[in-house]
Amino acid sequence: MKNNAEISLDKTDYGFVGHFKAMASPCECLIESDEQKLALQLTQIAANEGWRIEKKFSRYLKGNPCDQINQSNGQPVAIDSETFQLLSFADACYQLSDGLFDITSGVLRRAWQFKPGAKFPDKEFIDSLLPLIGWKKVTFDENSVCLPPSMEIDFGGIGKEYAVDKAAQLVAEKAPEVSVVVNFGGDLRVTCPPKNKPRWQIGVDGKSGTTERAVSLSVGAVCTSGDTERFIMHEGKRYSHILNPKTGWPAKNAPKTVTVLADQCLQAGLLSTLAILNEENAESFLQEQGVQYHCYY
Amino acid sequence: MQLDTKKLATATKPKNVASALTAASLALLGSAAKAEGDFWDFSKDWKFNTGGLYYGEQDRVTAVEGVFNATREASYNDKFSFKLVLDSLTGASPNGAVAQTDIQTFTRPSGRGQFDVAAGEIPLDDTFRDTRVQMNAQWTTPRGEDKLVNYGLHFSKEYDYLSVALNGGMSWDFYNKNSTLSAGLSIAMDQFEPEGRIPYAFAAMVIDEGQFANQDAYNQAFDATRRIDSDDKDTTDLLLGWTQIINRRTVMQFNYSYSDVSGYLTDPFKVVSVVDAQGVAQEHLYESRPDNRTKHSFFWQTKYHMDNSIADLSVRYMTDDWEIDSVTLEYKHHFLWENNSYLEPQFRWYQQSAADFYTPYLIEGQVMPEFASADSRLGEFSAITLGLKYGWRTQGGSDMALRLSLYQQTAEDVLSSHPGDLASLDIYPELTAVFLQYTYDF
Amino acid sequence: MNRKTTYLSLLPAIHISSMRKAGKCISGKSGIRLLKAACLAALVLISSGCANMGVKPWERDLLAKSEMSLSYPSTELGLDDHIYFSKEATSGGRSFAGGGCGCN
Numbered sequence: 006m007k008n009n010a011e012i013s014l015d016k017t018d019y020g021f022v023g024h025f026k027a028m029a030s031p032c033e034c035l036i037e038s039d040e041q042k043l044a045l046q047l048t049q050i051a052a053n054e055g056w057r058i059e060k061k062f063s064r065y066l067k068g069n070p071c072d073q074i075n076q077s078n079g080q081p082v083a084i085d086s087e088t089f090q091l092l093s094f095a096d097a098c099y100q101l102s103d104g105l106f107d108i109t110s111g112v113l114r115r116a117w118q119f120k121p122g123a124k125f126p127d128k129e130f131i132d133s134l135l136p137l138i139g140w141k142k143v144t145f146d147e148n149s150v151c152l153p154p155s156m157e158i159d160f161g162g163i164g165k166e167y168a169v170d171k172a173a174q175l176v177a178e179k180a181p182e183v184s185v186v187v188n189f190g191g192d193l194r195v196t197c198p199p200k201n202k203p204r205w206q207i208g209v210d211g212k213s214g215t216t217e218r219a220v221s222l223s224v225g226a227v228c229t230s231g232d233t234e235r236f237i238m239h240e241g242k243r244y245s246h247i248l249n250p251k252t253g254w255p256a257k258n259a260p261k262t263v264t265v266l267a268d269q270c271l272q273a274g275l276l277s278t279l280a281i282l283n284e285e286n287a288e289s290f291l292q293e294q295g296v297q298y299h300c301y302y
Numbered sequence: 303m304q305l306d307t308k309k310l311a312t313a314t315k316p317k318n319v320a321s322a323l324t325a326a327s328l329a330l331l332g333s334a335a336k337a338e339g340d341f342w343d344f345s346k347d348w349k350f351n352t353g354g355l356y357y358g359e360q361d362r363v364t365a366v367e368g369v370f371n372a373t374r375e376a377s378y379n380d381k382f383s384f385k386l387v388l389d390s391l392t393g394a395s396p397n398g399a400v401a402q403t404d405i406q407t408f409t410r411p412s413g414r415g416q417f418d419v420a421a422g423e424i425p426l427d428d429t430f431r432d433t434r435v436q437m438n439a440q441w442t443t444p445r446g447e448d449k450l451v452n453y454g455l456h457f458s459k460e461y462d463y464l465s466v467a468l469n470g471g472m473s474w475d476f477y478n479k480n481s482t483l484s485a486g487l488s489i490a491m492d493q494f495e496p497e498g499r500i501p502y503a504f505a506a507m508v509i510d511e512g513q514f515a516n517q518d519a520y521n522q523a524f525d526a527t528r529r530i531d532s533d534d535k536d537t538t539d540l541l542l543g544w545t546q547i548i549n550r551r552t553v554m555q556f557n558y559s560y561s562d563v564s565g566y567l568t569d570p571f572k573v574v575s576v577v578d579a580q581g582v583a584q585e586h587l588y589e590s591r592p593d594n595r596t597k598h599s600f601f602w603q604t605k606y607h608m609d610n611s612i613a614d615l616s617v618r619y620m621t622d623d624w625e626i627d628s629v630t631l632e633y634k635h636h637f638l639w640e641n642n643s644y645l646e647p648q649f650r651w652y653q654q655s656a657a658d659f660y661t662p663y664l665i666e667g668q669v670m671p672e673f674a675s676a677d678s679r680l681g682e683f684s685a686i687t688l689g690l691k692y693g694w695r696t697q698g699g700s701d702m703a704l705r706l707s708l709y710q711q712t713a714e715d716v717l718s719s720h721p722g723d724l725a726s727l728d729i730y731p732e733l734t735a736v737f738l739q740y741t742y743d744f
Numbered sequence: 745m746n747r748k749t750t751y752l753s754l755l756p757a758i759h760i761s762s763m764r765k766a767g768k769c770i771s772g773k774s775g776i777r778l779l780k781a782a783c784l785a786a787l788v789l790i791s792s793g794c795a796n797m798g799v800k801p802w803e804r805d806l807l808a809k810s811e812m813s814l815s816y817p818s819t820e821l822g823l824d825d826h827i828y829f830s831k832e833a834t835s836g837g838r839s840f841a842g843g844g845c846g847c848n
Contacts, residue, residue, distance in 0.1 A: 086447065090329070090330050091330065093326075093329070093330070093800065094326055094327065094329070094330040096800070097322070097323070097326035097329075097800065098323070098326070101319040101322050101323060101326070102319065146478075147447065147448075147478065167330070170327070170331050171331065174331060267320070267323075267324075268324060269324070269327045269328075269331065271323070271326075271327035271330065271331070272320065272323045272324055272327050275319075275323055276319070276320060276323065279319065294319065294320035295320060296320055321805075322803075324805075325803065325804070325805035328805075329804060351817075351818055351819045352819065353819035353820065353823060355823045355827075357827060367823060367826065369819050369822060369823065371818065371819065385822075387822075387826075389826075391847070432846075434845060434846075436845070458845050460845065460846050462846065463845065463846030465845060465846075469840060477797075477798055478798060478800070480797060480798025480799065481797075481798070486840065488840040492846075494846065537841070539836065539840040539841055541836075541839065541840060545814065546797060546798070547797065547798045547799055547807060548797050548798070549797070549798075549799060550799050550803045550804075550805075550806055550807070551806055551807075553807060553812060553814065555814050556782070556785075557837060557838065559836055559837060559840070559841065561836065561841045597841065599834070599836060599837045599841070600779060600782050600783075600837075601837035601838055602782050602785070603814055603838070605812055605814065607806040607807075607809075607812055612811055612812065616838070617782070618834070618837040618838075619779050619782065620834045620837065624833075626833050626834070628832070628833065628834040630834065630837070636811055638811075644811075652828075652832060652834075654832065654833050654834060657833070679831060679832060679833055680833055685831075685832065691820075703817070703820075705820065709827075709831075711831070733831070735831075737827065739820065739823060741817060741819045741820060743817075743819075
């Protein structure tokens, strides 16, 4: 695997494709331009933004704002404007989803592991974690956030989508005329419609290189939730790796993956996650939203 | 991004989270600082608001005004705005004298030449012809997360009038930017150097009716009514405002403003007729007003966004130490149509009481008041404006609008009776005007 | 004059002598009523805590539209101010009353 701060560029029939790694995912920029220098610049811009956001909001890195909040032990922590905005967005998602999306639900990972052959957790253990979940127990304003002791926040559910939107925004500012697909591990956004073809054909399988299941779009965002490999079988039922913060249990009988098309990645990402949490009602939920989607069972 | 208002209307229901999420993600992503571009690169970051106005009164003043405004929204919320206004005025306006049953002769304000007014007509001075240039520059810059500071310069020049003003202000955001307190101060210095110079207060208009031996004798008599200096006026305005977002659809504003004007507040072109007991004008005295005026005004405005339209209501109350009280009520309803166009009916109602020194004429033999003016703008009247505006967005994303308004002033008689012939004559000029306005924002 | 209410006395700087003429002029009476209503509304608003009002950042979808800005449409408001400044005895309120031109 490539070094974390390295980018590479390949020539393609439509222009260039830039590769790098961020947020534990392979990332790419598909650039409809034959200018190698510009392609390299744009890839660098996208990568820098991805790395910046990962460094700032990853829960695995010590000392960043996310870690400071998680280590605060009930004390208020000063936050900057971007963190406030992100918390506000998480708050909006919590309220709009009636609590189904909750950035304090990360503690459930102590109980659940979605590796092949992982053991199914005890109900008692899961129940003991539930009091540590609940976004409404968190207070925040423009200057500070206060998280109760032992609770954790995790921007995982929105961080990558946010990074894609931000990176695409910066790329579009640098080259407003060039169509670029900013793709961070399957969550992607097209900056503007391509010129030499009506649409981009993009594989949404999660595995790069396969276009077996592809969507085509000219501009906008695509996000996929669920995973064909990360799941757990228990008593004949297939449990997704997406956890319901209210019960502490994974969504069951949901589609394996849900792909949503929307204007921004943040929106597409949230809707696909919420669709899976709606379990067997995933499709009717998406129909109500009036968005384009694909469900795979 | 223009969002479908119908979709948004249901956004508060948890069922449809998609459109609410769009707004939420725009709130998050929209905060990104803009890339720093070349300041004078007009192709980006600059916004232009332009407009043209035709104003026409029946048989009287016609004015044409053009506005060009350029605003740059640079990074970090610094905002620069430059405005240029040009206007030109021609036509006749009442000079304050009363109508008579006979033809009347008046001297032009310059002292050179005369004009006649037919019997029964309210005297209009038709010499007004003026062109004005106005320039403004405004700079708004943030101080920290929740404060904005602004500074402005204003310059206006006419043939005989110069105005220079400075302003500064600050606004503070509270409660997640749902409340804004603002305070501002403006200081204006105006200088007046009228054609024919400024007449002395209550000097009688010199009218050449053959009584002068020669031109020099007339000139000498005319000059005796005139001051040799120019005069000026200083205006200090204080504005305190509170803007409050009530809910997702409603925003409200309260303003209190204090204004102190001192210096030469008289209109040097206006006279007050002195009539005898039969209502016959004996002479016309140049008017005189106090050299200070203190005003307080209270302004309240609300905008309410309905599903497919916006209601815009404002009320203003003003009171001053000239004893003028006024109330203004304005209502606009902005109907949003499909394909980015809108229709907006407008209604405005205004009423003022008269200044304490306002009088349509003076009566010979009565005690001279300290101040007197027959300027109908200081009288008691009400006015109604009815307007209709249609606006649309072009394919290139520019906004255009066309507006037609009708303005009508109706005077109230401040006196209980009028002597002699005046009882059967029109004392107060009525005013009907049409304005046609075109605006183009790109 | 004695009918002045406590709301008015909370704004000591307001000059109200000109309301004497209330009997003569309709606008004076309705003006006092309006003023009272405006002051009352302002006090109620401010005292009941504007903190409880307002919206979250993501609920600004409607308020963010240019038509909802109180200074919209700026060109038209400027032109109107100039017309009424030159034809009536009142100016400003929304913004500075200003001096600015010799038309009044």
